[in-house]
Amino acid sequence: MKLKGKSHKFGDDISTDLIAPGRLFHLRTNLPELAKHVLEDADPEFAKKVNSGDFVVAGKNFGLGSSREHAPTIIKLAGVGAVLAQSFARIFYRNAINVGLPVLICDTTKIDDGDELEIDIEAGKIKNLTKNIDIETPPLSKAMLNILEDGGLVKHFKKHGDFKLD
Secondary structure (H helix, E strand, O other): OEEEEEEEEOOOOOEHHHHOOHHHHHHOOOHHHHHOOOOOOOOOOHHHHOOOOOEEEOOOOEOEOOOOOHHHHHHHHOOOOEEEEOOEOHHHHHHHHHHOOOEEEOOHHHOOOOOEEEEEOOOOEEEEOOOOEEEEOOOOOHHHHHHHHOOOHHHHHHHHOOOOOO
């Protein structure tokens, strides 16, 4: 899986409430509409400026808070290719993989807002094309790669009838 896009930089402790505002909970059954508001409490213009394939880049503890699957789902529906952070809340990380949204742990201090990135998820390589530097990320397991390649856990099970671990 190779991805290319522009970075949209956020700070530490981006909660699921900042990703999917609680005041818009009534839209939880209309995820495409909710996706129009993704991350608006962290950056009111984000949903308007993100392009398909772009990346959310953050600091520590991305996705803390509630375990709602809406948060990674609407990030994916907004067209984000992957989320890169120094660390993730555990349930957000798992929910993201389950909905088919790549999440990568890396040193995001070497990435600024608007940098062009190229990511090879399978190899665990991130290239900041703007700064001409390489950033390492731990490669995802084969099982996680299979789930991502199939578009999420539900699609993976429909395709294979079980986990395809290798």
